[in-house]
Amino acid sequence: MxxxxxxxxxxxxxxxxxxxxxxxxxxxxxxxxxxxxxxxxxxxxxxxxxxxxxxxxxxxxxxxxxxxxxxxxxxxxxxxxxxxxxxxxxxxxxxxxxxxxxxxxxxxxxxxxxxxxxxxxxxxxxxxxxxxxxxxxxxxxxxxxxxxxxDTAFHTTMPESAARYAIDVRTADEHRIRRYGFHGTSHAYVSRATAKLLGRDPREVNVIVLHLGNGASASAVRGGRCVETSMGLTPLEGLVMGTRSGDLDPAVIFHLMRVAGMSADDIDVLLNKKSGLIGLCGDNDMREIRRRVDAGDEQAALAFDIYIHRLRKYIGAYYAVLGRVDAVAFTAGVGENAAPVREAALAGLEELGLAVDPELNAVRADGPRLISPAGARVAVAVVPTDEELEIATQTYALVSGESRHTSAE
Known part of the structure; x- marks a missing residue:
């Protein structure tokens, strides 16, 4: 054998x-x-x-x-x-x-x-x-x-209009500056597992995937292919993360160089290791932040609100990119376990067909599950990611000569 x-x-x-x-x-x-x-x-x-x-x-x-x-x-x-x-x-x-x-x-x-x-x-x-x-x-x-x-492979299907930065083309090409995206094995696995949860072919389903861990990224997946993602040349761009700033006016970097006398390495450390949630409130563990919020800590509450504001903004943007959304899937450590994050991220988006059922959202379970109300126009799912299984499946399919398939199918 x-x-x-x-x-x-x-x-x-x-x-x-x-x-x-x-x-x-x-x-x-x-x-x-x-x-x-x-x-x-x-x-x-x-x-x-x-x-x-x-x-x-x-x-x-x-x-x-x-x-x-x-x-x-x-x-x-x-x-x-x-x-x-x-x-x-x-x-x-x-x-x-x-x-x-x-x-x-x-x-x-x-x-x-x-x-x-x-x-x-x-x-x-x-x-x-x-x-x-x-x-x-x-x-x-x-x-x-x-x-x-x-990690970047799943995102190579993005159109040039999504992958290109609006800078001089010759400079960008010479230095390979474009949006690559990351967490690709997770986004691939979760988008297909979400389609399976809905009982549909991934090629028929449009999904917004929210990979929320200490590192965090969003993707818009149309018919099994990524058409937009939040991380860019590096994993720094996009959502507010545990220690990374996410989106930032590039002029902040010049300002810190000129006014604060910071070096490029100093700013690199600031934006990648001392920003995001830990920069805003001193904690990058969402469980501790929620404990502080519930205890009335204003700094933690502001950090949580900034995190949610950025997340909700990306959900709305990717809804517009896809035109039709069949499901929103939460995954990774925060996405799978932090019910308050899921509830807050979709609050006020009912006109878009997005809502969570409070009782379903509060349930903790190991497998994929729906947390949207019965009959909701857009399904909201919690789908545990499995990057190792995705890597193993892709590896085995390649070396065994099978046609490529994914672990979620």
Whole structure:
């Protein structure tokens, strides 16, 4: 029998998240996380899910990604799921930025590695770490297909009118300045899962997807294809996020340089790490912000209102872009768990057919569910995202020679 397992790796600058899945039934065999790579206090958390094994945690120095992946391989081997298993079909890698070069999952070779490296200037925080994970995995299993699944790929269907910034064309083209979008595997998965929840073909459904986590993005999906998304050249543009500002007048940057004497690096840190919710009220955990709001904290209330105002503005804009909206889907940590955010985001939009049922909205559940009133013109859904399953499914479809399909179909 052909191998059916896929190992999904998400390599960050100081961490590696991983999941091992069996694509016969899309079940998870093991999940884990290596964090604090490069520090003396590294930690590996591993949970075997096949056979009901107990979670394990080990500590100690993890000097680099090679050591991290070797430790992961060791933990998997303890469970009889080692990287040398003949049941392993491929390793799927999350790669944040694929530019315009990669619109589909891609088997990695030297040319692919070179192109991912060429894109480092537009993804300096993410692509280098992704490359390190890929190269390490390739050194451990050089005979095994390695597949890159790109965060930006789902958004490459945006028309030029949505993807282009209104700046000098020659300058933009020379420096690859355009709107790429991110969280693409999540938007792809959730838009199709929403169509499935409605019992309809994704090609017939228009969906606004709201991926609301510490990073947050919105997308307008027409018939299964992205036509607009909120993040741009980098993940900084768009919605108010946990630590990122989202949309900002570019002249603020010049003003801070001239008046505050801040450097480009200073402003980069300000906008990416010290802005958004944490900049507005000192907290980037929506649970704590809501606790403070309920306790009468005015600063937290203002931060929440700014967050909701931006979110509602994007919902309205994407409604106009799509013309017809069949569903709005909330996903990711905040979108899936913060009922007050969902209620506030759609409050006052009843004339557009958008509303939540308070009782349905308050219910906590694991699977996809509708929270709109019965008979609503536009469905409102909570759809848990599953980026790892989406990566595994795209990877397996590519290496097994199947026609491409998605995990939500």
């Amino acid at each position: 052909s191998p059916t397992r896929v190992l999904v790796l998400n390599s960050g600058s100081s961490s590696v998240k991983y999941q091992l899945l069996d694509m016969r039934d899309r079940s998870r065999l093991a999940v884990g996380l290596v964090e604090r790579i490069g520090e003396e206090s590294g930690r590996l958390k591993h949970t075997p899910l096949a056979g009901g094994g107990e979670p394990r945690e080990t500590g100690g120095a993890v000097p680099d990604h090679e050591a991290a992946l070797k430790a992961v391989a060791g933990e998997l081997k303890r469970d009889g799921l080692g990287l040398d298993s003949p049941d392993l079909a491929a390793i799927g890698h999350r790669v944040v930025h694929g530019g315009m070069s990669f619109t589909e999952p891609t088997v990695i070779d030297d040319a692919v590695l070179a192109e991912i490296e060429r894109l480092v200037p537009v993804a300096p925080l993410h692509n280098p770490a992704n490359l390190t994970g890929i190269r390490t995995a390739m050194s451990l299993r050089p005979d095994l297909p390695q597949v890159a699944v790109f």
